[in-house]
Amino acid sequence: EVQLVESGGGLVQPGGSLRLSCAASGFTFSSYWMHWVRQAPGKGLVWVSRINSDGSSTTYADSVKGRFTISRDNAKNTLYLQMNSLRAEDTAVYYCARVYLNWYFDLWGRGTLVTVSS
Amino acid sequence: QSALTQPASVSGSPGQSITISCTGTSSDVGSYNLVSWYQQYPGKAPKLMIYEGSKRPSGVSNRFSGSKSGNTASLTISGLQAEDEADYYCCSYAGSSTWVFGGGTKLTVL
Numbered sequence: 001e002v003q004l005v006e007s008g009g010g011l012v013q014p015g016g017s018l019r020l021s022c023a024a025s026g027f028t029f030s031s032y033w034m035h036w037v038r039q040a041p042g043k044g045l046v047w048v049s050r051i052n053s054d055g056s057s058t059t060y061a062d063s064v065k066g067r068f069t070i071s072r073d074n075a076k077n078t079l080y081l082q083m084n085s086l087r088a089e090d091t092a093v094y095y096c097a098r099v100y101l102n103w104y105f106d107l108w109g110r111g112t113l114v115t116v117s118s
Numbered sequence: 119q120s121a122l123t124q125p126a127s128v129s130g131s132p133g134q135s136i137t138i139s140c141t142g143t144s145s146d147v148g149s150y151n152l153v154s155w156y157q158q159y160p161g162k163a164p165k166l167m168i169y170e171g172s173k174r175p176s177g178v179s180n181r182f183s184g185s186k187s188g189n190t191a192s193l194t195i196s197g198l199q200a201e202d203e204a205d206y207y208c209c210s211y212a213g214s215s216t217w218v219f220g221g222g223t224k225l226t227v228l
Contacts, residue, residue, distance in 0.1 A: 044219060057215070108163035
Protein backbone atom coordinates (compact mmCIF):
# COMPACT_ATOMS: atom_id res chain seq x y z
CA GLU A 1 0.00 0.00 0.00
CA VAL A 2 1.21 3.46 -0.89
CA GLN A 3 1.37 5.44 2.32
CA LEU A 4 3.15 7.92 4.54
CA VAL A 5 3.15 7.50 8.32
CA GLU A 6 4.35 10.29 10.60
CA SER A 7 5.59 9.76 14.14
CA GLY A 8 7.55 11.53 16.85
CA GLY A 9 5.03 14.14 17.95
CA GLY A 10 4.25 14.87 21.56
CA LEU A 11 4.35 17.43 24.34
CA VAL A 12 7.50 19.53 24.61
CA GLN A 13 8.37 22.60 26.65
CA PRO A 14 9.07 25.96 25.00
CA GLY A 15 12.68 26.06 23.89
CA GLY A 16 12.82 22.30 23.56
CA SER A 17 13.49 20.03 20.60
CA LEU A 18 11.69 17.25 18.82
CA ARG A 19 12.40 15.12 15.74
CA LEU A 20 9.54 14.02 13.55
CA SER A 21 9.77 11.06 11.19
CA CYS A 22 7.74 10.15 8.13
CA ALA A 23 8.00 6.55 6.95
CA ALA A 24 7.19 5.98 3.29
CA SER A 25 6.09 2.70 1.76
CA GLY A 26 4.64 1.38 -1.48
CA PHE A 27 6.52 3.71 -3.80
CA THR A 28 10.09 4.63 -4.75
CA PHE A 29 10.72 7.19 -2.01
CA SER A 30 14.10 8.24 -3.38
CA SER A 31 12.49 9.54 -6.59
CA TYR A 32 10.27 12.13 -4.92
CA TRP A 33 10.68 15.55 -3.42
CA MET A 34 8.98 15.73 -0.04
CA HIS A 35 7.43 18.46 2.11
CA TRP A 36 6.27 19.15 5.64
CA VAL A 37 3.01 21.06 6.12
CA ARG A 38 1.51 21.95 9.48
CA GLN A 39 -1.93 22.84 10.80
CA ALA A 40 -2.49 24.52 14.14
CA PRO A 41 -5.61 23.38 16.00
CA GLY A 42 -8.68 24.78 14.25
CA LYS A 43 -6.52 26.69 11.76
CA GLY A 44 -5.45 26.35 8.14
CA LEU A 45 -2.64 24.55 6.39
CA VAL A 46 0.78 26.19 6.43
CA TRP A 47 3.72 25.12 4.30
CA VAL A 48 6.83 24.45 6.41
CA SER A 49 9.67 22.95 4.40
CA ARG A 50 10.72 21.05 1.30
CA ILE A 51 13.58 18.72 0.35
CA ASN A 52 14.61 17.43 -3.06
CA SER A 53 14.93 13.76 -3.92
CA ASP A 54 18.57 13.26 -2.89
CA GLY A 55 18.51 15.62 0.06
CA SER A 56 20.95 18.12 -1.43
CA SER A 57 18.52 21.05 -1.53
CA THR A 58 16.14 22.32 1.14
CA THR A 59 13.94 25.36 1.70
CA TYR A 60 11.97 26.65 4.68
CA ALA A 61 9.18 29.00 5.58
CA ASP A 62 10.46 32.19 7.21
CA SER A 63 8.67 31.25 10.44
CA VAL A 64 10.88 28.16 10.97
CA LYS A 65 14.09 29.09 9.17
CA GLY A 66 17.10 28.61 11.40
CA ARG A 67 15.15 26.47 13.88
CA PHE A 68 13.90 23.52 11.81
CA THR A 69 15.93 21.17 9.63
CA ILE A 70 14.45 18.83 7.04
CA SER A 71 16.40 15.76 6.01
CA ARG A 72 15.87 12.30 4.56
CA ASP A 73 17.38 8.83 4.57
CA ASN A 74 16.55 7.21 1.26
CA ALA A 75 17.98 3.88 2.40
CA LYS A 76 15.40 3.85 5.21
CA ASN A 77 12.61 5.44 3.14
CA THR A 78 12.21 8.05 5.85
CA LEU A 79 11.80 11.82 5.95
CA TYR A 80 12.69 13.82 9.04
CA LEU A 81 12.01 17.20 10.58
CA GLN A 82 14.32 18.27 13.39
CA MET A 83 12.64 21.04 15.34
CA ASN A 84 14.68 23.14 17.78
CA SER A 85 13.91 26.22 19.89
CA LEU A 86 10.25 25.32 19.81
CA ARG A 87 7.65 27.99 20.52
CA ALA A 88 4.00 27.84 21.51
CA GLU A 89 3.07 28.92 17.98
CA ASP A 90 4.68 25.76 16.59
CA THR A 91 1.86 23.74 18.16
CA ALA A 92 0.21 21.94 15.25
CA VAL A 93 -0.43 18.69 13.47
CA TYR A 94 2.54 18.12 11.18
CA TYR A 95 1.91 16.36 7.89
CA CYS A 96 4.46 14.99 5.47
CA ALA A 97 3.46 15.14 1.82
CA ARG A 98 4.78 13.69 -1.42
CA VAL A 99 5.31 15.94 -4.42
CA TYR A 100 3.44 15.34 -7.67
CA LEU A 101 4.65 16.91 -10.92
CA ASN A 102 7.14 19.06 -8.94
CA TRP A 103 4.59 21.47 -7.56
CA TYR A 104 1.66 19.65 -5.92
CA PHE A 105 1.05 17.34 -2.98
CA ASP A 106 -0.63 14.10 -3.98
CA LEU A 107 0.00 11.85 -0.98
CA TRP A 108 -0.29 12.91 2.63
CA GLY A 109 0.24 11.15 5.92
CA ARG A 110 -2.27 11.26 8.77
CA GLY A 111 -0.15 13.73 10.69
CA THR A 112 1.49 13.83 14.11
CA LEU A 113 0.56 16.34 16.80
CA VAL A 114 3.20 18.54 18.34
CA THR A 115 2.22 20.50 21.43
CA VAL A 116 4.56 23.14 22.80
CA SER A 117 3.55 24.08 26.31
CA SER A 118 4.95 24.40 29.81
CA GLN B 119 4.99 34.52 2.69
CA SER B 120 1.54 35.85 3.56
CA ALA B 121 -1.32 33.39 3.27
CA LEU B 122 -3.53 33.52 0.20
CA THR B 123 -6.95 35.02 0.89
CA GLN B 124 -10.01 32.78 0.84
CA PRO B 125 -13.52 33.41 2.16
CA ALA B 126 -13.93 31.84 5.58
CA SER B 127 -17.13 30.10 4.56
CA VAL B 128 -19.44 29.43 1.66
CA SER B 129 -22.68 27.50 1.48
CA GLY B 130 -25.05 26.09 -1.07
CA SER B 131 -27.96 23.72 -1.45
CA PRO B 132 -27.68 20.28 -3.01
CA GLY B 133 -27.55 20.50 -6.77
CA GLN B 134 -26.37 24.10 -6.80
CA SER B 135 -22.93 25.40 -7.80
CA ILE B 136 -20.56 27.32 -5.59
CA THR B 137 -17.27 29.06 -6.25
CA ILE B 138 -14.43 29.59 -3.78
CA SER B 139 -11.97 32.36 -4.56
CA CYS B 140 -8.29 32.42 -3.68
CA THR B 141 -6.54 35.77 -3.98
CA GLY B 142 -2.79 36.10 -3.93
CA THR B 143 -0.28 38.54 -5.34
CA SER B 144 1.86 39.02 -8.40
CA SER B 145 4.57 37.07 -6.54
CA ASP B 146 2.60 33.87 -6.25
CA VAL B 147 -0.78 33.20 -7.91
CA GLY B 148 -0.25 35.92 -10.49
CA SER B 149 3.23 34.77 -11.48
CA TYR B 150 2.75 31.04 -11.80
CA ASN B 151 0.06 28.75 -13.16
CA LEU B 152 0.83 26.40 -10.28
CA VAL B 153 -2.25 26.62 -8.12
CA SER B 154 -3.71 23.53 -6.48
CA TRP B 155 -6.78 22.90 -4.38
CA TYR B 156 -7.20 20.47 -1.48
CA GLN B 157 -10.24 19.06 0.24
CA GLN B 158 -9.99 18.23 3.94
CA TYR B 159 -12.53 16.52 6.17
CA PRO B 160 -12.29 17.11 9.94
CA GLY B 161 -9.47 15.09 11.45
CA LYS B 162 -8.33 13.79 8.07
CA ALA B 163 -5.44 14.49 5.76
CA PRO B 164 -5.93 16.85 2.81
CA LYS B 165 -6.70 15.44 -0.64
CA LEU B 166 -5.53 16.92 -3.93
CA MET B 167 -8.56 17.96 -6.01
CA ILE B 168 -7.17 20.35 -8.63
CA TYR B 169 -3.64 20.99 -9.85
CA GLU B 170 -2.06 23.34 -12.36
CA GLY B 171 -5.05 25.60 -11.84
CA SER B 172 -7.63 23.49 -13.63
CA LYS B 173 -6.56 19.84 -13.96
CA ARG B 174 -8.14 16.99 -11.98
CA PRO B 175 -6.20 14.00 -10.70
CA SER B 176 -7.55 10.61 -11.62
CA GLY B 177 -10.57 9.73 -9.49
CA VAL B 178 -11.67 13.28 -8.72
CA SER B 179 -15.21 14.05 -9.85
CA ASN B 180 -15.64 16.31 -12.87
CA ARG B 181 -18.00 18.37 -10.72
CA PHE B 182 -14.82 20.05 -9.46
CA SER B 183 -13.20 22.62 -11.72
CA GLY B 184 -10.60 25.33 -11.37
CA SER B 185 -9.64 28.54 -13.09
CA LYS B 186 -7.39 31.54 -12.66
CA SER B 187 -7.50 35.17 -13.64
CA GLY B 188 -4.69 37.50 -12.68
CA ASN B 189 -3.91 37.13 -8.99
CA THR B 190 -7.07 35.19 -8.21
CA ALA B 191 -7.73 31.48 -8.58
CA SER B 192 -11.15 29.90 -8.20
CA LEU B 193 -12.57 26.48 -7.40
CA THR B 194 -16.08 25.71 -8.61
CA ILE B 195 -18.10 22.77 -7.41
CA SER B 196 -21.19 22.04 -9.47
CA GLY B 197 -24.10 19.79 -8.55
CA LEU B 198 -23.34 20.12 -4.85
CA GLN B 199 -23.64 16.95 -2.82
CA ALA B 200 -23.72 16.40 0.91
CA GLU B 201 -20.34 14.66 0.72
CA ASP B 202 -18.75 17.88 -0.60
CA GLU B 203 -19.13 19.48 2.83
CA ALA B 204 -15.52 19.97 3.94
CA ASP B 205 -12.74 22.53 4.21
CA TYR B 206 -11.04 23.60 0.99
CA TYR B 207 -7.56 25.08 0.67
CA CYS B 208 -5.81 26.66 -2.27
CA CYS B 209 -2.05 26.52 -2.59
CA SER B 210 0.36 28.30 -4.91
CA TYR B 211 4.04 28.09 -5.69
CA ALA B 212 5.54 31.35 -4.45
CA GLY B 213 8.98 31.30 -6.02
CA SER B 214 12.40 30.44 -4.59
CA SER B 215 11.19 26.90 -3.82
CA THR B 216 8.55 28.06 -1.35
CA TRP B 217 4.82 27.45 -1.29
CA VAL B 218 1.90 29.31 0.29
CA PHE B 219 -1.55 28.07 1.27
CA GLY B 220 -4.80 29.94 1.59
CA GLY B 221 -6.50 30.33 4.95
CA GLY B 222 -9.13 27.76 4.03
CA THR B 223 -12.85 27.87 3.29
CA LYS B 224 -15.50 25.86 5.09
CA LEU B 225 -18.13 24.63 2.67
CA THR B 226 -21.55 23.93 4.14
CA VAL B 227 -24.13 22.03 2.12
CA LEU B 228 -27.51 23.24 3.35
